[in-house]
Amino acid sequence: MNFERALCWIRRDLRLSDHRALFEACQMAKGVALVFVFDTTILEKLKDRDDRRVNFIYQSIKELDQNLKDLGSGLITLYGDPRIEIPRLARQMEMDVVVCNRDYEPISKERDETVEATLRTMDIPFKTFKDQVIFEGRELNNQKRQAYRVFTPYKNAWMKKIDKEFFLEYTPDYKKLIPIKEIKPFLKPLSLKKIGFKPSSLWFSAGEVSAELQLSRFLNQIDHYKKNRDIPSKEVTSELSVYLRFGLLSIRQLIRQIIELKTEGAQAWLTELIWREFYQMVLDRFPHVAHSTFKPEYNSIEWSGTEQMFKAWCRGQTGYPLVDAAMRNFNATGRMHNRLRMITASFLVKDLLVDWRKGEAYFARYLLDFDLAANNGGWQWCASTGCDAQPWFRIFNPVNQSKRFDPQGKFIRKVIPELAGFSDQDIHFPASTNQETQKKADCLIGRDYPHPTVDHNLQRSLVLELFKK
Ligand SMILES: Cc1cc2nc3c(=O)[nH]c(=O)nc-3n(C[C@H](O)[C@H](O)[C@H](O)COP(=O)(O)OP(=O)(O)OC[C@H]3O[C@@H](n4cnc5c(N)ncnc54)[C@H](O)[C@@H]3O)c2cc1C
Known part of the structure; x- marks a missing residue:
């Protein structure tokens, strides 16, 4: 196919190397421009103005723009609803085709269908490729x-x-990038401030x-x-x-x-x-998983966990040290190790009896690597409601998990220094120690570290009842 000009719309593919859509655009057109849209339909829903992911994307985009400038072109960045912005830009730039890599999230699929339909009315083909x-x-x-x-x-x-x-x-033919002087009227640099966000600290660097x-x-x-x-x-x-x-x-x-x-x-x-x-x-x-259980029979479980319990979990105040260390570290950094995701998710659902969707949403809000498919799959696995999930009668014991995966309490000590005085044996459940041990460790349970919110064995029998019902 021979087109004069192609617009390559990048979304969750913020790189120039081995990029399928960009490669295809360079194959099919004589000139290619790249665009990224800061999507207001997503950004407006974010509650924190110093959102880490927005910062990560912003910094990655800046690097990508510089890389394009080094190649003699530049990145067009827009702020708005892509369903409107992409067709508008394609028309203004007199593009002959718009290309992008496919995204499999239900909302993204709907967005792309709308963009395709609008472009069709303008006689501009919309071509998508497998890349992710x-x-x-x-x-x-x-x-x-x-x-x-x-x-x-x-x-x-x-x-x-x-x-x-x-x-x-798929190495794109970068010689096809439209020179910067031709796209200059469309290059309107956006600062974080302009899109309504503030800088935040990231624990690792953005960019390719x-x-x-x-x-x-x-x-x-x-x-x-x-x-x-x-x-x-x-x-x-x-x-x-x-x-x-x-x-x-x-x-x-x-x-x-x-x-x-x-x-x-x-x-x-x-x-x-x-x-x-x-x-x-x-x-x-199975797009229904985005809002309900994969296995429909578990949709009607009536989770009895209270808002107070949910808050204790969010803040890392459950009285179970490894769960608390994982949550406190998560709140501070936006990252969480896979084993800790499994332990904290299982604890919320099977010990605190809180609906897994609340935990899923909390992770979605703060995880730097938040991905709907993996997060939803992980939560449904832990809650035993999903595809190939953990069987509901298999329930993690948070203390045994701690002994097994943090045997010397290294992770706990790093995140909750007030527990550091307990022995390798006691640190996994200090509430079981006597006053004398607590005094020696310089940490009184109830004063320096919370009492356990629940009794694991009791909750275990309750959750088994819930699932049986
Ligand atoms: C409750 C829960 C929620 C999760 N939410 C997310 C999420 O929002 N985003 C996310 O990327 N992962 C999620 N995971 C999967 C996994 O925890 C992370 O991918 C992993 O911790 C990332 O660290 P890593 O890059 O060092 O992984 P590595 O162990 O190095 O794995 C390599 C890559 O494989 C993929 N991966 C690894 N494990 C899984 C898995 N179980 N499911 C899907 N992909 C996996 C990731 O892309 C990861 O980067 C979740 C897991 C659970 C149990």
């Missing part, structure tokens, strides 16, 4: 030609189908360069991944989720780099990347 995943929802089916509902057969099918053609590198650095750091230690990935204090996981979420790295690049590595570490990590695809597939093919 190796296999899209409909590319892997079971023998009955239905979507998988269980992870292991999905993974087996994924492994069977994977082939070089699915992780090709930082993503590459983080990837190479991780690949150097990937061999330790399998053994230590569940121990939060070891910090051996890749910390790439935020870069993957905003597309600062291409999933194909990751697969190219590890698919041939047969080490246990690399294989275990590949499995996690397949979990990511599994939940993307679930959201694409």
Whole structure:
């Protein structure tokens, strides 16, 4: 196809390398311009003006703009509703085609349908491409030609189908970028302030360069991944989720780099990347999960947890140290280790009997790597309401989990220094110690650290009753 000018709309793919839509745009048109829209339909819903994700996106966009300038072009940034802004820009710039990479969230699909319909009235084609995943929802089916509902057969099918053609590198022909002088009237730099936000501190750097650095750091230690990935204090996981979420790295690049590595570490990590695809597939093919349980029979559970309990969980004041350390650290940084996500989610649902959707929404509000598919999948897994979820009768014991995954209480001590005086044995549940031990540890339960909000064994029997009903 030969077009004069293509507009490449970037969304959750904030990079220039190995970029499918940009590659295709450069193939099909003589000149290509890139645009990013600060979407007011999303931004207006955010409650915190110093939102970390907005900061992360803003900084990544700034770097991308500079990279484009180095190539002689620039990034057009707009602020508004993309359903209006994209067609308007396409018309103003006399574009012949608009291209982008596909997004599988229900709201994004609706948005793209609206944009496509508006562009159609203007005779401008809208072309979308697969980029965010190796296999899209409909590319892997079971023998009955239905979507998988269980992870292991999905993974087996994924492994069977994977082939070089699915992780090709798409290097755009940057010579096709429209020179800056031609797009200058449309380059209106937006500051954080202009879009209504304030700077916030990020615990790691934004941008494509930082993503590459983080990837190479991780690949150097990937061999330790399998053994230590569940121990939060070891910090051996890749910390790439935020870069993957905003597309600062291409999933194909990751697969190219590890698919041939047969080490246990690399294989275990590949499995996690397949979990990511599994939940993307679930959201694409079962969009009802975004607002209700995957298994309809669990939609009617009447969760009896109180608002007070929910608040204690949010603030890290439950009296269960590993849960509290995870939540306090999360509130301070926007990050949480996978094992801790599982422990805190399970605690909220199965110990405090609070509806999993409240926890899901709290994570969605503060997680730097928030991704609807993975967050919803993770919560439904922990709440036993989802696809291939943890069976409802298997309930994490928060104290045993703490002993197993933070054996010397390293993570707890780092986040809750008032508990540091307890022994490796007592730190997991200091409420069970006597006054003398507490005095020695210089931490009185009820004064320096909260009493446990609930009794795990009692709550366990209550939640089992709830599920049985
Ligand atoms: C309740 C709950 C909520 C979660 N919410 C999110 C979320 O909003 N965004 C998010 O990216 N992940 C989420 N996860 C999955 C997982 O916790 C994070 O992806 C992981 O902790 C990110 O750290 P990492 O990059 O060091 O992971 P690594 O262990 O290095 O894994 C590599 C990559 O694989 C993917 N991945 C790993 N585990 C999972 C998983 N269980 N499900 C889906 N993808 C996975 C991520 O993209 C991750 O970056 C959630 C898990 C649970 C239990």
